[in-house]
Structure formats: C-alpha cells, structure tokens
Amino acid sequence: MAEMKRTSLGVQAERALLVSVLLPGSTNDPMDPVGELRSLAKTAGAVVVDEMVARRQRINAALYVGSGKAQEIADRCDRNEVDTILFDNDLTPAQIRDLEEITRRKVLDRSELILDIFAAHARTAESRLQVELAQLIYTYPRLRHMWTHLERVAGGATTAAAAVGGIGTRGPGEKQIEIDRRLVQKRVSFLRGQISEIDRRKMRQVRSRRDTFGVCLVGYTNAGKSTLMNLLTGADVYVADQLFATLDTRTRKWRIDGGPNVLLSDTVGFVRDLPHHLVASFRATLEEAICADLLIHVADASHERVEQQIQAVHGVLDELGCDRSRVLLAMNKIDRIADPTVRQVLAGKYDGAIFLSAATGAGADALAAEVARRAGGMPVRVRLRANCANGRLMQYIARHAQVERQSYADVTAEIDALMPAETLAALRGFGADVEVLDPR
Numbered sequence: 001m002a003e004m005k006r007t008s009l010g011v012q013a014e015r016a017l018l019v020s021v022l023l024p025g026s027t028n029d030p031m032d033p034v035g036e037l038r039s040l041a042k043t044a045g046a047v048v049v050d051e052m053v054a055r056r057q058r059i060n061a062a063l064y065v066g067s068g069k070a071q072e073i074a075d076r077c078d079r080n081e082v083d084t085i086l087f088d089n090d091l092t093p094a095q096i097r098d099l100e101e102i103t104r105r106k107v108l109d110r111s112e113l114i115l116d117i118f119a120a121h122a123r124t125a126e127s128r129l130q131v132e133l134a135q136l137i138y139t140y141p142r143l144r145h146m147w148t149h150l151e152r153v154a155g156g157a158t159t160a161a162a163a164v165g166g167i168g169t170r171g172p173g174e175k176q177i178e179i180d181r182r183l184v185q186k187r188v189s190f191l192r193g194q195i196s197e198i199d200r201r202k203m204r205q206v207r208s209r210r211d212t213f214g215v216c217l218v219g220y221t222n223a224g225k226s227t228l229m230n231l232l233t234g235a236d237v238y239v240a241d242q243l244f245a246t247l248d249t250r251t252r253k254w255r256i257d258g259g260p261n262v263l264l265s266d267t268v269g270f271v272r273d274l275p276h277h278l279v280a281s282f283r284a285t286l287e288e289a290i291c292a293d294l295l296i297h298v299a300d301a302s303h304e305r306v307e308q309q310i311q312a313v314h315g316v317l318d319e320l321g322c323d324r325s326r327v328l329l330a331m332n333k334i335d336r337i338a339d340p341t342v343r344q345v346l347a348g349k350y351d352g353a354i355f356l357s358a359a360t361g362a363g364a365d366a367l368a369a370e371v372a373r374r375a376g377g378m379p380v381r382v383r384l385r386a387n388c389a390n391g392r393l394m395q396y397i398a399r400h401a402q403v404e405r406q407s408y409a410d411v412t413a414e415i416d417a418l419m420p421a422e423t424l425a426a427l428r429g430f431g432a433d434v435e436v437l438d439p440r
Helices: 035-044 067-080 091-101 110-121 125-145 159-166 176-210 224-233 276-281 287-291 306-320 340-349 363-375 390-401 421-429
Strands: 015-022 047-055 085-086 107-110 213-219 250-255 260-267 296-301 329-332 378-386 402-409 413-421 433-438
Touching: 015 067, 015 159, 035 085, 035 110, 047 085, 067 091, 091 107, 107 110, 125 176, 176 421, 213 224, 213 287, 213 421, 224 363, 224 433, 276 340, 276 390, 276 413, 287 306, 296 306, 296 363, 306 329, 329 378, 329 390, 378 390, 378 421, 390 413, 390 421, 413 421, 421 433
Parallel strands: 015 047, 015 085, 085 107, 213 260, 213 296, 296 329
Antiparallel strands: 250 260, 378 413, 378 433, 402 413
C-alpha cells in the first residue's frame, strides 16, 4: 500500500495535549477526569504538556466538541508547541479529519492510542496477530481520511498498483482507495483464519486441563497481577510499572502448601471502555479467564480510583460472559497504604476481599488458603495403595495429590500424600485402597 499521510500512529517522545470530553453518564473519575488518559499517554511515551476537560450535553456531529472549543484547542497547541492531541473519547474518521484541519496537529482518539500501546508491547507471534487484526478493523473505515493518494487511479504512472501490477492495471482502473480497501479486507480475512486456529488450539489446551483446578488472575492494568504470579508460582514473568506490560497469557503450576495443585494463569490487564474490537481480537488470550474455575480479581488498593477500576473490570468480565460468583477479589499493594482507615473503608465496602502485598508477600497465605478451600476444601493426609498398572488412577493421583512419600512392592505403590477430601470418593472409584491418616 502507498505511503500514509500520518507516518506513525505512535506518540513516542511527542508533546501531547490531553482532551477529555465529559458527557452525561460519563464513567471518568470525577476527581481526575484525565487521570487514566494521562497514564495511557505516559505508557505510549508521550510528554504531556497540557490538559483540558470539556463538558457537553451531546456530541457535536462535526467536531465532537463545538467549533469554539476546537479553536481553543488549536490556540493551546500553538501556545504549548504541541505535536499530538490525544482524546479520551472515540471519534469518527470525519471528526478526526476536521479537527486536524483546524488544529494542524495529529489527532488520536482513545482506541487508537490503546492500539498503539498494544502494538508496542506485543512480543509473541500470537499477540502481534491479534493486535494487527484489531488495528486493521479500526483502520478500515478510516482509510479515506488517512491516505494522500485517494483520487489517483490505478493505471496512472505514479501509482504503486500500476508499478506492481503491469498488465491489467491500464485504463480507468480502480481508485487507490478501493485497492487499499480490498487489500485490507484480504489481510483481515487471513488474520481471522490464523486467529481462529489459535482459538481452537487454545480451547483444546484449556479443556485438556479440566481435571486440574484452574485459577486466572484478572484485573485492571498495572494492578500487580504479574508480580503476584511471580510470588505464588516462582515464575519469571515480565513486570513493569506501566499499563499493558502483559499481553500474553502465561500459565504455571501453583503448589499450595498443604493444599491441592492448581494451574494459575496471568492475563492482559483491562481499562475503562476497552475497545470492543480489541476484546474480540484477544478472545483467544482471554479464554483462560472464560474457562477458569476461579478468577482472582487483583485490584490496586492503594490507587485513588480503585473503585472505578473495579467497576471497569466488572464491565469487561460481563462482556466476556464470566460468572461473578467465580470471582475472588484480592486487594493488592497494601504496603503502599499509609492511612489505615483506607483499608477499613475498603474492607467494609468489599466484604470477603483478601488484602495482600505481592511485593512483600504479606497476605499471600490467606489468599492460598481461600483458593485451597474453593478448590475442594482443606486437604487430608492419606495413605494410598494403588496398582501401578492402573494408568488413569496414577494420573489422577499425580494431578490431585501432593506426594510426601512413595514406595513400591511389585506392581503396588504405597503413597503418603495430601489430597482434597472431595477427591477420596473418586480415588476409591478407581480401585485404590485409601486410608485417612490425618483428617485435619
């Protein structure tokens, strides 16, 4: 495809003006309406030099904001030497075009900024495919306003299509915009096919682990999920103090001391009003959350907008169809709370929440005990005598038992282990001789 008018959607090291337009029913934090946008801009690498908030009863069809506010934005851009304007709202292609004509600056809306951050943080082939699909779905209806060559016809000597196509491109031909749209549609179809295969493979992987209790970490971006993952499993998961540091699901075995083995998964973080096409593209990645037996909702208890962040996560979980009854709220970063009344207020508002610090390990035992309880109750110490030739039985023991001692005599194995009480009936059904040593 030909050269874009906007050479980059990124805002790395660019001087940015943040604009948040508040409409009736807005979910922005009333105390700091631009707070989340500021964090997104920082993660994207922008230098925030100015911020402004506009309140409107309805959207202006042409400019989203009124003409007077658009001119005010342009004046502030000139005064502060702004390179890029970042809107905390989703704009139409025509609105972006008209705002760029008035301000003579690049304008990015909320979805485009989030997509740019995702593109910068995608490290695996799977996440790159998902980000590219989301970008193309976003870009397709905006092609007419993003390209400089729209009125050229394939058949002219200067078009890329003519240079490549040769025979068959002469004559009236197609406008370059039509060629570009067809290329985008073809690429979208290809990516959807690739991601569908990833979906099927991911679902097979998830379903193959149904015999093991599955726990998934979900939560607002930068709430500390990856740090908690490292604490609980000893995994070396990438951690950074920025939004969307994790885009790929990682699953590790979590050996709960004195409890059952579980599989713990870390997922991409959520934000308020996460773009729908991004959620759709990352559905394979979020399959772990959809199918998990238990969701640990990690929230940053020290954040001044923690209540709004919790609501934002609830919104995404509802969109994914996750059952709220499977959610355990874990209030993280309590080591950063200086005022004890903050914790008391949160404990009163969120009954049953576990308070912990993934950085120091405080409260991790309480979390593990609650997960063990939900995974089948506190375990009992048993002595098993099983036939080694019974493959299904030995596999069941390996998945559900925490083995302390084992010995063999001919084809019989004698195993001392900790197991959830509810698994004992299944063990006897497999033909194992079960003796309870310590009912706890």
